[in-house]
Amino acid sequence: MSKIPLFCILLVISIQCSYSQNKQITDSLLNLLEKSNLEIEEQFEVYCDLAHYHTDFQEGLQYAERALSTAVQLVDSFKIAKALEGIGLINRLLGNKKISFNAAFEASNIYKRLNKVPYLAASYTQIGSNYIVDKEYTSAVDYLSRALDIYQNVVIDSFRQSLTHINIGEAYRLAHKLDSSSLHFSQALVLNESLKDDAVEGYALGNLGMVHVAQGKFDQGIEEMQRAIGILNELGDVYSISIYEAEIGKTLFQHGQYQVGIHKVKAAMELAESNHLKEQMRDFSEMLVDFYQSMGDYERAFYYQQQYQVYQDSLVNKENIQKTEQLKSQYEIDKRESEISFLSKTNEAGKKISYALAGGVGLFVVLSALLYHHNRQKQKANAQLVVQKQIVKNREEEKGLLLRELNHRVKNNLQMVSSLMNLQLHKLKDHPSAEMIRSGKFRVEAMSMIHQKLYSQDHTTQIAFKEYIEELTQNLVYSYNQGVRLVLKVVPVQLSIDLAIPLALIINELVTNALKYAFDSAAEVDPIVELSLYSDNQELYLKVNDNGAGMNEKENIDAFGLQLVHSLVDQIDGEISMTNEKGVFWTLKVPLV
Amino acid sequence: MPNKVSILIVEDETLLSQDISIRLVGMGYQVAGIASSVDDAIVILNREIVDIVMIDIMLKGDKDGIVLGQFIKDHHKIPFIFLTAHSDTALVDRAKKVKPCAYMLKPFNDNSIRVSIDMALANFEREQSDDEIIAEEASNKKINFAQVKDSLFLKKTDFFQRVNLKDILWLEAESNYTVFHTLSEKFTYSTVLKKIEKKLPEFQFLRVHRSYIVNIQSVTGFVGNTLYINKKMIPVSKPHHNEVFNCFNAI
Numbered sequence: 046m047s048k049i050p051l052f053c054i055l056l057v058i059s060i061q062c063s064y065s066q067n068k069q070i071t072d073s074l075l076n077l078l079e080k081s082n083l084e085i086e087e088q089f090e091v092y093c094d095l096a097h098y099h100t101d102f103q104e105g106l107q108y109a110e111r112a113l114s115t116a117v118q119l120v121d122s123f124k125i126a127k128a129l130e131g132i133g134l135i136n137r138l139l140g141n142k143k144i145s146f147n148a149a150f151e152a153s154n155i156y157k158r159l160n161k162v163p164y165l166a167a168s169y170t171q172i173g174s175n176y177i178v179d180k181e182y183t184s185a186v187d188y189l190s191r192a193l194d195i196y197q198n199v200v201i202d203s204f205r206q207s208l209t210h211i212n213i214g215e216a217y218r219l220a221h222k223l224d225s226s227s228l229h230f231s232q233a234l235v236l237n238e239s240l241k242d243d244a245v246e247g248y249a250l251g252n253l254g255m256v257h258v259a260q261g262k263f264d265q266g267i268e269e270m271q272r273a274i275g276i277l278n279e280l281g282d283v284y285s286i287s288i289y290e291a292e293i294g295k296t297l298f299q300h301g302q303y304q305v306g307i308h309k310v311k312a313a314m315e316l317a318e319s320n321h322l323k324e325q326m327r328d329f330s331e332m333l334v335d336f337y338q339s340m341g342d343y344e345r346a347f348y349y350q351q352q353y354q355v356y357q358d359s360l361v362n363k364e365n366i367q368k369t370e371q372l373k374s375q376y377e378i379d380k381r382e383s384e385i386s387f388l389s390k391t392n393e394a395g396k397k398i399s400y401a402l403a404g405g406v407g408l409f410v411v412l413s414a415l416l417y418h419h420n421r422q423k424q425k426a427n428a429q430l431v432v433q434k435q436i437v438k439n440r441e442e443e444k445g446l447l448l449r450e451l452n453h454r455v456k457n458n459l460q461m462v463s464s465l466m467n468l469q470l471h472k473l474k475d476h477p478s479a480e481m482i483r484s485g486k487f488r489v490e491a492m493s494m495i496h497q498k499l500y501s502q503d504h505t506t507q508i509a510f511k512e513y514i515e516e517l518t519q520n521l522v523y524s525y526n527q528g529v530r531l532v533l534k535v536v537p538v539q540l541s542i543d544l545a546i547p548l549a550l551i552i553n554e555l556v557t558n559a560l561k562y563a564f565d566s567a568a569e570v571d572p573i574v575e576l577s578l579y580s581d582n583q584e585l586y587l588k589v590n591d592n593g594a595g596m597n598e599k600e601n602i603d604a605f606g607l608q609l610v611h612s613l614v615d616q617i618d619g620e621i622s623m624t625n626e627k628g629v630f631w632t633l634k635v636p637l638v
Numbered sequence: 639m640p641n642k643v644s645i646l647i648v649e650d651e652t653l654l655s656q657d658i659s660i661r662l663v664g665m666g667y668q669v670a671g672i673a674s675s676v677d678d679a680i681v682i683l684n685r686e687i688v689d690i691v692m693i694d695i696m697l698k699g700d701k702d703g704i705v706l707g708q709f710i711k712d713h714h715k716i717p718f719i720f721l722t723a724h725s726d727t728a729l730v731d732r733a734k735k736v737k738p739c740a741y742m743l744k745p746f747n748d749n750s751i752r753v754s755i756d757m758a759l760a761n762f763e764r765e766q767s768d769d770e771i772i773a774e775e776a777s778n779k780k781i782n783f784a785q786v787k788d789s790l791f792l793k794k795t796d797f798f799q800r801v802n803l804k805d806i807l808w809l810e811a812e813s814n815y816t817v818f819h820t821l822s823e824k825f826t827y828s829t830v831l832k833k834i835e836k837k838l839p840e841f842q843f844l845r846v847h848r849s850y851i852v853n854i855q856s857v858t859g860f861v862g863n864t865l866y867i868n869k870k871m872i873p874v875s876k877p878h879h880n881e882v883f884n885c886f887n888a889i
Contacts (some may be wrong), residue, residue, distance in 0.1 A: 456723045457651075460745035464657035471660045493745030520749035527796060 070098040088116045097141045103374060123213040126155035137175055140371040141378075146176065166195040166205070168191070173212060177297040182220035189213045198618065207236040207245045211252065218256050227256045247276035251289045258296050267293050284325070288318040291329050300353045307336055323363070325357035342363060361592055405481055455489035484557070484606065487524070491517055491553040495546055509547040511537045518576060525560040526572075534577035538585070547613040548587070548635070553577070554606040554611055555589040555631050561603070563593025563628060566589040581636065641800045642668035643791060645755075646682055648693040648706060649721065650674040658692065661748055666797040667718070667755075676701035689786060689800055690758060691718040692742065695733055707736040709840055716786060717762035719754050721746075739765075752796065757790050759798065763837075782814035783818075783827070785839065792818055792825040798857055799825075807856040807867045809834065811849040817869075822876075846882050847875045854885065 074095050077083070092112035095166065099105035109131040133148035149172050157164040169192035176185030191214050194204040202540035214229030219333035237245045243387030257266030270289040277286050290313035298306025310332050317325035330352040337346035337466035473479040496515060498508050514535050522531050540548065556574060564572045577588045614621045619635040640688065643666050647657035655672045662669055670688045673679035675697060682688065691710055693703040701722060710718050717739035722730065733741075739758035742750060763784040784791040784798075790806065791798040806820045811831035818825040835843070835851055843851050850872050852865060859866040863874045865882070874882050 303876045453723045456744050460723075461651070461653055461743060463747070464653045467657045467660060468653065490745065490747045494747070497743055497745055516749070523749040523752060524747070593727070 054428040067098045067100050067438060070386070071100060072097060074098065083121060085115060088503075089128075090121065092438045093127060093131055096128075096135060102135050102139050103372075103377065105115055106132065106139065106374070109135055117582050122155050123159055123161065123232060124163070126152040126159070126161070128556065130171070133171070134539075135179075140367055142175075142179060144378075149175070162195055162199050162200075162391050165203055166192045166200065169195070170205075170212065170230050172210060172551055173216070177212070177216050177219065180219070182216045183223075185216040186213055186220075203236050203240055206243070207233040207240060207249070210236065211245065211248050214249075214256070215252055218252060218259070221414060223256050225258050228254060228262070230256060243280055244282075246271045247280060248285065250276070251285060254289065255292055261295055263300060267296055272608065283320040284322060287313040287320070287322060287325050287329075290316065291325070291332060295332055303336070303340060307333065310336070318582055323356050323359055327353055327360055329355060345404070345633070377501040390420070452496070456493070456496055456500065459489065459496055463489040463493055481605075484603065487521065487557060488550060488553060489528060490520065491549050492546060494520075495542065495549050499542055509537070510545060510548075511535045514543070514576065514578065515551065517552060518574075521553070521556050521560055523576070525557065527565065529564065529572045531575050532573055532575040534575070534579075536579045538578065538580055540585075544585075544635070544637075547617050548585075551610050551613050551633065552587070554591065554603070554610045558603055558606060559589065559591040559593065559629065562596070563591040584633040585636060585637055587635070588631065589633075591628040592626045595627070596623075596629050641690045641789075642666065643798050643800045644668045644670040644687055644692045646670040646673065646679060646686070646688045646885050648673045648676070648679045648691060648697070648703065650694065650696075650698045654694075658746075661751055665748070665752065666794065666799075675699050676703075676706045679706055680709065683710070687880075688714070689716060689789075689791070690755065691716065691740075692754075693718055694721040694723055695729060697724070704732050704736055707733070707738055708816075711736060717784075718759040724780070736800070755798065759786075762786065783834075784826075785837070790818075792820075793827070794825060801825075803839065803857055804853070806843075806853050807841075808853060808870070808872060809838075809851040844878075845881060846878050846883060847873050857886070860886065 053615055070315045074091055078091050078095070080086070081087075089112055092108045092115060096105045096109035099108060104172060109128060112131060113128035114130045129148045133145045133152060134512050136142075136145035136148060143264060149168060153168040153172065155164055156162075156168055161377060169188045173185045173187075173189035173192065176182070176188060178244060189209055190637045192204060193209040193213065196202045196209055210229045210233035214226045214233065217223070217226035217229060220226075233245060233249040234253070235250065250269045254266040254269030254273060257263075257269060260266075270293050274286050274293075275580060277289075278341035291310050294306045294309025294311075297304070300306075310329055312331040312602055314333070317324075317329060330349045333349040334346050334353055335344070337349060432502065466482055470479055470482045470486060473482060494513065495508060498513050499506070515533060518531055518533065522529055556576065557573045563574070572591070572593065574591045575589070577586075579586050610621065614633065617635050619633050624630040625631070639810060645650060645662055647655050647658050647662075647669060649658065649672070653658060655674070659669045659672060668688055670686045671682040673682055676699065677691070679691070683691070691706075693706050695703040697703050697706075707718055707720065713738035719740045719741045719742050720733050720738040721744065722733065723744040729777075740754040740765050741760040743809050746754075785803075786800070788804075789800045789802050793799075801818070801820050807819045808819065809831060810817045810819060814828065814830055815832045816827045816829055816834050818827070831849065831851065835845060838851065842854055845851050846865060852872055856867045857865050860874075860883075863871045864877065865874060
């Protein structure tokens, strides 16, 4: 019988309100939350209240968690602790012991750190109460003692001190440490002497009575419990009254006062029934079963056994429901956890994507940098190239300038040579050697003219030979024999200077010869000197002929001139032949390389 | 009196200027002077009678031949020839702007001197005349004569002589030839009289007959349809009768 634990825990801190009241509060709070544009601090308060008052613990928990996240958002440790406390409380109600304890511990740690002593004490009380429910009385006493210490030494609060004494006493009582238990209850009563609080007095007395009964001090215990009932009646604590009543009944029954005992228990049961205290109904009916059994009244025993069964079933059902609830909440938690893990995975994936993106961006940046670098290099190279180009251009210009200067000097010097010869020729007048100087002058002029042609044609090494021949022969005709008609049959041809100069000198000699010696007398009718030049791409053919008297080997010949011709023909690998019929007829064949 | 055409040589290379001088004299020209700088040349130009100037573009000192060319263009209406080795294109470009009558390229020879003088007179004449004549002459580019100031440059075989307009007495057509009769000598051109008539200054020369053009100043008298220039009798044909005698009546 002593196995039946009858206890009343004084969760003094949380003021129990009726379901309907809580519902009203919840609704008004939700309304407030929906309609008002609340500051974040106000939101926090509303969430806390909602967590506290919400009739559906599950939803209450959600509000508690919202309160926590709001607190985190506010970076307010104190508020975080408060929210954690709420979470602990609701999880306790939902049966999630571990979570509840963790939250409560965390909250208490924060309070401790923040030195919020009253809150810390309340938190310890909460934890201790939870340990009592979990039947871990040693831990319960430990935490409650810490709370008590605070109330005794730090925050002097006799009321809470006494309440804590009651809780410790209850813990000891349930742990069957009856001496310690009675000590604490007595302490509470002593403290209450000055407080004169009915609730403290009632609970302390009642529980002390239970202790005394357990210690065998039946009369003292019953007396104390009856006094407690008297006090609690005024407070309307049906729960405690029914327990004390039943305890008194049980004690009386055990001492042979069967009818009074049964009566007391039945009264307690009625009280419990009218207040829907199922647990008590079950316990009390079980008591009655025992009573009737020991009395041999099996019919009644059976009746109460049935009663017991009904409440047991209902309680089991309740437990089941609780368990289901627990499972449900566990499921919710799992779901949320899986959601969280999913989110974190998504996050992970997001991270991967962002890593990839970052990598991409990095790569892009690197490539850009490379491109930029490359571009810079290119620009540098280009700039260098421009500079070099300019240098090359300048050098080219310098070269061109030098070349022009050189050409200028060559032409001037050749001019000077021919001028010198002309001046000398002028001095010699009819001197026998004058004719030789004259020939020399024309040879120099023939060469000079090559240079003139050469350098007036964009600095190439090619001579437009047709134009050259025209000018050369015109000068000769003008200078030697203006009566001669010159017939030119020359194809336009470009010759290199290496060929042009010897060829020019050859033509100079042959034409000069014809002009000087072919026509003896002025009586000649239409004296003609004919020159033709043509080419078949392989060879160049030059023909010079006149319609004069023909060559007289002894007289009309410039020996040096002809020698010169032959030498030059050799030099250009040509072949020359001459016929002497009706004038001289020269034919020259020169290979074009 | 037909005078020798007088040429001023502007050249700072003494050997070259002497050579040119010899060659020109050999051809039948007269050398008005040899200047080695632009300033010297200007002195000679102001003092002597100069018909043509031969200028070496490259001259020592701060003024080159081109400056002198511009000076002649501005102050003396006579043809000038640029002598150049044709080496510096920038210089040649500058030279072109002055519009010389001809270029003579170094190294030169007798023929190139002759050609450059021909060219200079032809171009000078062309510049003075109007475009119509140029177009007509395009078919026969060979220079016949040129008018510079109050003289005609008439060609004697292969060189020019300067004849003052007042010394030209009359022109006479002989088949396809035209003969200029001047105070001292005759110049024969292988050009029909009609073409030459167009190039003569109108105010001084008058067509009196199919075969005759006379210098109005040279006419010494007339009897009936005959004009006298000194002892030469020149007939006046009917189509020209009125014009001719109106002219003399006016005098």
